[in-house]
Amino acid sequence: MYSKVFLYYFSGTGNAKRVTEWISENVKTAGIPIEVTNIENCKKVEIEKTEGKKLIGIISPTHGFNVPPLVLYFIFKFPRVKNADFFMANTRAGMKLSKLFLPGLSGLAQILPALVFFLKGFSVKGLQPVDLPSNWISIHPGLKQKVVTSMFERIKMKIDKFSGKMLQGKRSYVALYSLPFDLALIPISIGYFFMGRFMLSKTFVATSKCTSCGLCVKQCPVQALEIKNNRPYWSFDCESCMRCMNNCPSKAIETPHLFITLVWIVLLNLPWMILTWVFEKYGRCNCAILWYEELIYNALQITFMFFFAWGTYYLLYKFMRFKFVDIIVRYSSFTNYKFWRRYKAPKNN
Numbered sequence: 001m002y003s004k005v006f007l008y009y010f011s012g013t014g015n016a017k018r019v020t021e022w023i024s025e026n027v028k029t030a031g032i033p034i035e036v037t038n039i040e041n042c043k044k045v046e047i048e049k050t051e052g053k054k055l056i057g058i059i060s061p062t063h064g065f066n067v068p069p070l071v072l073y074f075i076f077k078f079p080r081v082k083n084a085d086f087f088m089a090n091t092r093a094g095m096k097l098s099k100l101f102l103p104g105l106s107g108l109a110q111i112l113p114a115l116v117f118f119l120k121g122f123s124v125k126g127l128q129p130v131d132l133p134s135n136w137i138s139i140h141p142g143l144k145q146k147v148v149t150s151m152f153e154r155i156k157m158k159i160d161k162f163s164g165k166m167l168q169g170k171r172s173y174v175a176l177y178s179l180p181f182d183l184a185l186i187p188i189s190i191g192y193f194f195m196g197r198f199m200l201s202k203t204f205v206a207t208s209k210c211t212s213c214g215l216c217v218k219q220c221p222v223q224a225l226e227i228k229n230n231r232p233y234w235s236f237d238c239e240s241c242m243r244c245m246n247n248c249p250s251k252a253i254e255t256p257h258l259f260i261t262l263v264w265i266v267l268l269n270l271p272w273m274i275l276t277w278v279f280e281k282y283g284r285c286n287c288a289i290l291w292y293e294e295l296i297y298n299a300l301q302i303t304f305m306f307f308f309a310w311g312t313y314y315l316l317y318k319f320m321r322f323k324f325v326d327i328i329v330r331y332s333s334f335t336n337y338k339f340w341r342r343y344k345a346p347k348n349n
Helices: 015-029 069-077 108-119 145-167 174-184 186-200 215-219 243-247 257-281 291-319 323-331
Strands: 004-009 034-038 054-061 084-097 100-102 123-133 225-228 231-234
Touching (some): 004 015, 015 054, 015 084, 015 123, 054 145, 069 108, 069 186, 084 108, 084 145, 108 186, 123 145, 123 174, 174 186, 186 291, 215 243, 257 323
Parallel strands (some): 004 034, 054 084
Antiparallel strands (some): 084 100
16 A cells, blocks of 8 residues: 555653554554654654655654644644655543543644644544553652553554554544544643743752753753753753653652642732732722733733743752752652652563
């Protein structure tokens, strides 16, 4: 059916990479030439002009009910290819409750890439969500290894079936089953892309357990970290792929939960308190807010949130050199404790 298969993937802690490996094995078994590319290392896409139909696959995690910005930019820059089919597979946060496997949600992670490739002239053959364990241990501990293994075994069978259909030129739109829910999540997807991801970039900190090995800086797919005062510092470029936290050999990278809670209490209340004070000062407290006043307020609130998040994070980073601050941050962070497991995809056997 295909003269060659091209797979492009991005993976934070291994889930999307493992899916790519499964599909690659099936392609090789079918005797079809294949080219696999890691998106974070791909500066320019070059697909040779050969006879026969080509199959293009994108395998990516789901961040904030969307594909990561790194993948999104890659998709927009992807060249038009004549006589080519396209499929999308997105790993998303699945769960397991007793013996029941619960699916995650994709939001724009399937819809947007499919639309972009369709407009570029590709024939969209497959849309496959992949329910593997979430690696977002900032909000939950990593799943137990037994649960992780059972989820991987189940999903591998689904991927084998899906890739078999793709290689035969058949269509498979599993993602459409959750389409109503995914459409409802579009506002959150957009909000995450334009604002949420910048806030999340300021939710990581390295405690005194850090050995300044620099592994997190070297492995960061978007070069969002740098070493300052012998500790990593996260910039707004961070995409919260969780690679640094889950791969840190000394488990020094934490999410300061108490600090974040206090910051968000201020972020959600202080702008409104200031606006109320201004209206009371000018005798507007009993008047309806005009549309342009609400627009100005929203713009000021967003601006305030960015500067407040950056400012408080920078201060925390500076004060972390004091032992008592380091101790407070460490012991008020769930990620500091053994029961809050880190996550890595199991090795491919």
